Amino acid sequence: MSLLALTAAAALPATAWGVHAGWMVRRLRAARRDPLTGLWTRDAFTRQARRLLRNRHAVVVLADVDRFKQVNDTHGHAAGDALLAVTAARLAHAVGRSGVVGRLGGDEFAAVLVDRGGTAADQLAILGRILARPVDTAPDVHTSVSLGWVRRADHPDEDLSALLRRADEAMYAAKRAPVPVHRAALDRLLASVTGRRPGRRRTA
Template sequence: MNTLTTAFGAALPLAAGWSAHVLWLRRRLHTARRDPLTGLHTRDGFTRRAADLLRKERALVLIADVDDFKQINDRYGHAAGDTLLKACADRLAHYVGAGGVAGRLGGDEFAAVVLDPHGTAEDLFAALHAVLARPADPAHPELRTTVSLGWVRAADFPGEDLSQLLGRADEAMYAAKQARAGVKRAGLGRLFATVAGRRTGHRGARTDTTVKGAA
């Protein structure tokens, strides 16, 4: 009995140490999947959750891109730009809610996948666009800009995966930005064939811009 008690007592510190190590690993994994500036999922964490959501009915894929972000950084500084990104991320996460997922793809571009059980996506994204245009900091009302949104209903393109749907939402977002329309939905059939080439060039131009805090 004494031997068993001794062995058990010796094992307790090992078990406690292993539990602490597992908890530390879980926290590191959680941190690795979160953007340090905004707290949103990074691309990897977003992709995992988004792929699960796309298996459900009425899933929507959204791309959001901050307008004139470089000018904000140039005029007010990178700290102001970070404040603006954080405000956008917080507002996007609020609108997405616990039933969806929002992520920062890099720089000033965000993505989300949400469920739309009541068919009110147009109203939701119109309201989101208005909220994202509010000043990032009430103490500095000049620190504001608009955010262009592009979205697609997954059911409109059966068989397409997350990457393809993000591409459609991305082109819709760029069309909204070019037209200063605020929000655009990716439609059926041949989607924005006239802007596809310009979007490729737009991506190339953006690679030359370094944004502080990019994931």
């Protein structure tokens, strides 16, 4: 057998392994993405969010689609899926490449963004209005998205789980508040609420 033939024969297993390795990488990446929205799954989001929380300017955000069950019951699950996909895309666009957004499950999303300019309150007020816009593919669906958030710098000793709980409390306080208060006092209301939400059991 010639040297060229031997070289070609030896290269075949390496080529096959390279193709297999590439396929495995693609599968792993896909497993970390939510199939409906394309956002990171909970585990993948958690890993990236923890890295971002090393920055004192980080802000943890929770978002929850209001009356989502009613949307599914009234307009069907296809409309609900479209609403979730558009909400995810709008969140991801607002957070940008410097942050991370994940779908925690159902109609609940989480994000960590870096707020170096101290404008998180204004950005999230605008985002709330953007998230309330109708979906092009489901124009009859009208709902809003409640946001809750907390600054990393205000709780430097707390981990991601604790900060998500604070953002969760803030989100549900905003959900219960009158709409004018919800829009006009995001900074004071959403970033400061730390009390326990009625009916919500804390986890360790």
